Amino acid sequence: MQPAVIRNLLKGRYNLTVNENLALSPPETDLESMLQYVKSIIRESIDTGEKTLKEMALYFAGSQGKLLRPTLTLACGLICKGSPKLNLEELYFTAAGVEMLHMSALVHDDIIDRAEMRRGKPTINEIYGSDMALLLGDYFYSRALSLMSKISDMSILEQALSVIARMVEGEVKQKKEAFDTGISLKDYLARIARKTASLTAFSCFAGAQVAKLAEKEVKALVKFGEYFGKAYQIRDDILDFLKNEHVLKKPTSDLHQGIFTLPMVLYLKENRHGFANSVVSQEQVKSLYDKCIKSSAVSRSILLCNTYLEKSLRILMTFPDSPIRFKVINILQKVYIYT
Numbered sequence: 001m002q003p004a005v006i007r008n009l010l011k012g013r014y015n016l017t018v019n020e021n022l023a024l025s026p027p028e029t030d031l032e033s034m035l036q037y038v039k040s041i042i043r044e045s046i047d048t049g050e051k052t053l054k055e056m057a058l059y060f061a062g063s064q065g066k067l068l069r070p071t072l073t074l075a076c077g078l079i080c081k082g083s084p085k086l087n088l089e090e091l092y093f094t095a096a097g098v099e100m101l102h103m104s105a106l107v108h109d110d111i112i113d114r115a116e117m118r119r120g121k122p123t124i125n126e127i128y129g130s131d132m133a134l135l136l137g138d139y140f141y142s143r144a145l146s147l148m149s150k151i152s153d154m155s156i157l158e159q160a161l162s163v164i165a166r167m168v169e170g171e172v173k174q175k176k177e178a179f180d181t182g183i184s185l186k187d188y189l190a191r192i193a194r195k196t197a198s199l200t201a202f203s204c205f206a207g208a209q210v211a212k213l214a215e216k217e218v219k220a221l222v223k224f225g226e227y228f229g230k231a232y233q234i235r236d237d238i239l240d241f242l243k244n245e246h247v248l249k250k251p252t253s254d255l256h257q258g259i260f261t262l263p264m265v266l267y268l269k270e271n272r273h274g275f276a277n278s279v280v281s282q283e284q285v286k287s288l289y290d291k292c293i294k295s296s297a298v299s300r301s302i303l304l305c306n307t308y309l310e311k312s313l314r315i316l317m318t319f320p321d322s323p324i325r326f327k328v329i330n331i332l333q334k335v336y337i338y339t
Helices: 003-010 031-045 051-061 068-078 088-113 124-128 130-148 154-176 185-210 215-247 262-270 282-293 297-316 323-335
Strands: none
Touching (some): 003 297, 003 323, 031 051, 031 068, 031 088, 031 130, 051 124, 068 088, 068 185, 068 215, 068 323, 088 124, 088 154, 088 185, 124 130, 185 215, 185 262, 215 262, 215 297, 215 323, 262 282, 297 323
16 A cells, blocks of 8 residues: 555545445444443452442542553454454453553552643542552552453463563663653653553454464554554654643653653754763753754654554554454544644
8 A cells, every 4th residue: 555545544535434345333343332341341340348449449440531452452353354263251351451451550650750630630649649549550450460361362461461561661761761861762662662552562462362363463463553552652742742831840741750752852862962861950851842842853753653653554454344444543543643
């Protein structure tokens, strides 16, 4: 498929529709209904006799976002028109486990970042304190692994454990690189590969593996998840960076904590004189931001984001035309940054 066609698909310039023979989706490809069932599994999983723990868990679960990762799990399990080997119940449990891994990571992120708000509501650590929030994050991890232990294919549980380790490595790497102007593009990409893309790739792997797809198809969907995860994180970083003009003084902002995301990394790559591999102060960060926002770093970051999306779409288009593929393309279109 030509690059221009891929870009126009992402921009929604083609009136892309599924094959007429596939227009009526069978019930098991109704992702919205399936996600509601996944949410019910999560609620049942966190039903504990410990009153405060249950209160915290339900509070956090009540503010779930777009459920992107379990959506990818379900989609990858169904993308080959529903493999005859697919165990739908196992797919539901897997998707719920994937979301609970993400929930745990978010709780721990809020503790590390000392975040006060998430999705318009006070964070767990703001209401109950960091100690209790830490315990909730650990509880979510245990529930996620418990759900995945129900899956007959043990490689999914093994990969889940590996992903947890990679996410922790990514967080440690981010902390080590704080305020370091020597950070390279390679460093940044390695960080987001571990911290974010590892979970989106696993989300795709888990769904494809439950469906018992061919090894070639599983590997393709994992690569799709890696590319998409990087694009998604870069997009978030760009949007957060543009907001930082108003939140530079907030202790929870990336820049205030010395976390250099892609726009700053690209700016520093070409403007490292005077900073060569040095650690800067919070005061210097404000000056760096002012210079970076006036440079081409943001537009180059957008280009890299969209490049990863194009790579992920190329992989997706190798799979059969179906309502599921159509819905995943819609997800990619929402992440695409228009210039």
